[in-house]
Amino acid sequence: MKLVLKIWRQKNADAKGTFATYRMDDVSPEMSFLEMLDSLNKKLVEENKDPVAFDHDCREGICGSCGMFINGHPHGPVPAITTCHLSMRYFRDGDTIWIEPWRAKPFPVIKDLIVDRSAFDKIQSAGGFISINTGAAPEANSILAKKKNADDAFDSSICIGCGACVAACKNASAMLFVSAKISQFALLPQGRIEAKERVREMVEKMDELGFGSCSNSGACEAECPKQIKLTNIARLNREYYKAF
Amino acid sequence: MDAINKQGKKAIENKYGNLFEMYKTITGIDPYEEPMRIYPAGHYTMGGLWVDYELMTTIPGLYAIGESNFSDHGANRLGASSLMQAAGDGYFVLPNTISNFLANDIRTPRIQTSSPEFVEAEKSSTERLNKLLSIKGRQNASSFHKRLGKIMWDYVGMTRNEAGLNKALGMIRELQKEFWKDLNIPGTAGELNMELEKAGRVADYLELTQLLIADALDRKESCGAHFREEFKTDDGEALRNDKDYAYVAAWEFAGEGKPHILHKEELKFEEVEMKVRSYK
Ligand code: SF4
Ligand code: FES
Numbered sequence: 001m002k003l004v005l006k007i008w009r010q011k012n013a014d015a016k017g018t019f020a021t022y023r024m025d026d027v028s029p030e031m032s033f034l035e036m037l038d039s040l041n042k043k044l045v046e047e048n049k050d051p052v053a054f055d056h057d058c059r060e061g062i063c064g065s066c067g068m069f070i071n072g073h074p075h076g077p078v079p080a081i082t083t084c085h086l087s088m089r090y091f092r093d094g095d096t097i098w099i100e101p102w103r104a105k106p107f108p109v110i111k112d113l114i115v116d117r118s119a120f121d122k123i124q125s126a127g128g129f130i131s132i133n134t135g136a137a138p139e140a141n142s143i144l145a146k147k148k149n150a151d152d153a154f155d156s157s158i159c160i161g162c163g164a165c166v167a168a169c170k171n172a173s174a175m176l177f178v179s180a181k182i183s184q185f186a187l188l189p190q191g192r193i194e195a196k197e198r199v200r201e202m203v204e205k206m207d208e209l210g211f212g213s214c215s216n217s218g219a220c221e222a223e224c225p226k227q228i229k230l231t232n233i234a235r236l237n238r239e240y241y242k243a244f
Numbered sequence: 245m246d247a248i249n250k251q252g253k254k255a256i257e258n259k260y261g262n263l264f265e266m267y268k269t270i271t272g273i274d275p276y277e278e279p280m281r282i283y284p285a286g287h288y289t290m291g292g293l294w295v296d297y298e299l300m301t302t303i304p305g306l307y308a309i310g311e312s313n314f315s316d317h318g319a320n321r322l323g324a325s326s327l328m329q330a331a332g333d334g335y336f337v338l339p340n341t342i343s344n345f346l347a348n349d350i351r352t353p354r355i356q357t358s359s360p361e362f363v364e365a366e367k368s369s370t371e372r373l374n375k376l377l378s379i380k381g382r383q384n385a386s387s388f389h390k391r392l393g394k395i396m397w398d399y400v401g402m403t404r405n406e407a408g409l410n411k412a413l414g415m416i417r418e419l420q421k422e423f424w425k426d427l428n429i430p431g432t433a434g435e436l437n438m439e440l441e442k443a444g445r446v447a448d449y450l451e452l453t454q455l456l457i458a459d460a461l462d463r464k465e466s467c468g469a470h471f472r473e474e475f476k477t478d479d480g481e482a483l484r485n486d487k488d489y490a491y492v493a494a495w496e497f498a499g500e501g502k503p504h505i506l507h508k509e510e511l512k513f514e515e516v517e518m519k520v521r522s523y524k
Contacts, residue, residue, distance in 0.1 A: 012435065038386055045384035045439065050430050053438050061266070078269065085270050111436045134339040 001027050001093035005040065007052055008100040013108045013116075019098075033076065033086040034059060034066060053112040059084040061225070064160030067167065068113045069100040074164035074223045082162065082225045102163055104172035106210045119209045120161050120177065126205035127198035128181045130190055149187045156183035158226045165220035165228070171212030176220035178206050179236035180228045186239050196243040203240055248276065284402065288321045289456070290469050294494045298341035299333060305345055309333035314492070319468020373433045376443050381426030385443040388423050392416065392449055400453070404460055405473040413457045420450040455495060455504055462506070465489045486518060 003024045010017030027036055034056055041051035057063040066083040070076035076086040091097065099113065107115040145153075159180035166174050182199055185191025191198075214233060221230045248256055253276060257264070264275045271281070293301050293308040295315055301308050310330040317325045355362065399412035423446065429439045466475045466482035467489065475483040490511045495504035511518070 041439075042384050042387060045428050045430060046382055048428065048430055051384070051439055053436060081266075081269050085266070087270055087272070089272055114436065134335045137336070 001029065001088070001091070001095075003027050003036075003091065003094075004096040006096060006098045007112070009052070009112055010101075010109050012111055017109065027088055027091075029087070029089045029091075031088045032059070032084060033070070033088065034084050036088055053110075053114050055114045056084060061085045062160060064162035067102055067115075067162045067164055069098075069102070069167065071098050074102070074167045075162070075225050079222070080225060080227050082160070085225075102167035104163075104166045104169075104211075106172065106174070107163060107166065115163070117161070117163050119211070120163065120174070122209060123174065123178060123202050123205045124161075124181065127194070127201040128185075130185060131194060132190075143189050145188050153184050153187040156180045156187070156228065156232055159184075159224075159228050160226055162225060164223050164225060166211065168219040168223035169212065169214075170217065170219070171215060172210075173214045173220070174206050174209075174211040175214040175233050175236065176224060176228055176230070178202055179232035182236045182239055183232045186235060195239060199236070199239045199243045203236075245279065286397065286401065288326070289452075290317070290319065290321060291459075298344060299337055300341075300345065305349065307338065307342060307345075309338055314494075319470065321469070370433075372444075373440065376427065376440060376447065377429050377433060379424060379427045379429070381428050383426050383428060385427065385429070385439055385446045388419060388427070389442070389446045389449065391419060392446070392453060395419070396453055396456075400457060400460060402469060403471045403473055406461065409457050409461050413454060413461075416450060416453055416457070420454075423447065423450060458504065459493055459495065462493065463489055482520075484520060490518065 005022040005024060006019045007022060008017050009020045022040055024036070024040060027039070031039070034054070037052060037054055044051045054068060055065040057065045059066070061082045061084060064082075067074060068083055070083065070086070075081060075083045076090070078086055078090055101109050101113045102115045102117075104115075106119040107117055110116050157180070159177060161177065163177070165176035166172050182202065185198065186195055216230075218230055221228065256276075267273070267275050267280060273281070288311070292312050292314040295301055295308050295313045299307050299309050299313065299315070301313075310333050311326045313329075313333070316329050316332065357363075357366075395412050395415050399408035399415075427443060429437070429443055431437045431439065433440060460470060460472070463470060464472065464475065465485035465488070466472050467484050468482075471482055475485070477483050491508040492511065494507040494509055496507060498505050
């Protein structure tokens with residue numbers, strides 16, 4: 001198929017960005033979205049032009065690095081998948097596709113479509129872990145967890161830290177991400193021990209880094225590629241109130 | 245289809261619901277209606293960096309843990325062995341061993357960037373980057389990566405034979421020459437340059453794949469993920485040769501362009517007896 005791409009080009013964090021137009025003549029519907037961008041870059045390099053910088057690693061929906069806005073949607077128009085899983089089948093011959101980086105103050109653009117998501121790492125290292133002595137094996141069945149809780153904790157733990165929730169939110173709030181990280185521990189006995197410090201410190205870090213507040217629009221849930229539920233945010237709020 | 249007919253759609257959905265949903269979104273085919281298209285693919289590289297029992301490489305102070313080392317998985321990585329290794333190395337082994345190194349290193353003063361070792365390392369890295377950047381050919385790194393992948397897929401897959409391995413070796417040497425003549429990396433080293441980063445990796449892959457082939461040629465038996473077509477039983481199963489090959493091959497880098505040196509680490513079993521795994 002033939003496509004027109006309008007891609008955000010920005011040399012670095014300080015430079016002013018702008019949309020550039022590229023014409024693609026032979027896109028196969030079997031390609032993934034990232035393969036389509038690969039083929040654009042192959043062409044650009046052959047013409048000795050600067051290729052489009054975009055982030056990617058696993059290309060199987062688990063690392064969270066391939067986020068970008070596609071036609072106004074984080075990770076593209078298809079719900080519940082990452083950009084790397086987006087197939088070109090979902091586009092039509094002759095389509096114009098607008099491709100932009102995440103736009104949120106705590107995620108500054110590094111180049112073109114790549115943003116700096118290290119703010120998420122900072123929130124994680126403020127409390128998104130369990131302190132435990134390593135070196136010896138604990139008895140496997142000494143701490144029991146309810147099946148329901150274990151399942152819910154698992155559903156929260158599949159958040160890949162991609163940042164689509166922040167990008168989708170009009171307030172650039174990181175509540176969905178933080179609530180997923182809080183929930184995965186809050187629901188399990190191993191996580192209860194440090195639950196109070198964890199929620200206090202992660203929320204404090206989130207605010208300090210300039211993420212906005214949650215106003216319950218639900219855009220994050222609609223755009224999250226891993227279908228992290230809004231109920232996590234309710235749990236985060238409850239945990240936070242209990243922590244003082 | 246058999247399983248759906250026997251156990252009912254609901255039972256299959258409980259087990260594989262997420263996976264099937266994902267498959268449908270990506271491929272556009274409903275796996276409950278049509279058989280899934282499944283193809284074996286290279287997933288892991290067997291082996292990794294040599295480490296001692298403390299997980300330290302041959303470079304003092306440089307530890308390699310998890311999938312990057314060779315230590316735990318034997319001749320095949322089975323499902324979740326990467327997870328086992330990450331957990332095992334990180335949780336049980338390293339906390340008990342790295343302190344042996346750190347206990348001495350705590351007296352090492354802060355290392356200055358003016359030290360001769362640092363200056364030398366910086367110089368050689370800069371030279372390597374400049375060498376890649378100055379080729380100024382036509383093709384990007386990914387094109388070479390793709391072609392290398394195709395050669396590996398065709399001749400160095402799960403089944404391989406001597407003729408194919410030798411052929412692949414020749415093709416990769418040619419590709420490597422072409423890489424160093426016709427690679428193009430727009431931009432400079434002083435900015436975020438994804439092409440440069442990728443080129444560095446592909447340059448390494450072009451070397452590593454030749455070592456993989458040398459090792460596969462050397463091991464004249466079938467074992468784990470290494471199935472040499474010349475060595476199989478009458479009914480087509482892998483034929484191991486424990487008399488000659490019951491060792492881990494540790495290949496030492498002998499310098500650029502020189503053949504690697506083989507060190508054999510014998511496999512000795514005291515409590516258990518070595519057996520052939522049967523899938524029948
Ligand atoms: S909650 Fe969803 S959108 Fe937000 S970082 Fe996690 S996976 Fe991405
Ligand atoms: S590249 Fe890892 S999630 Fe898309």
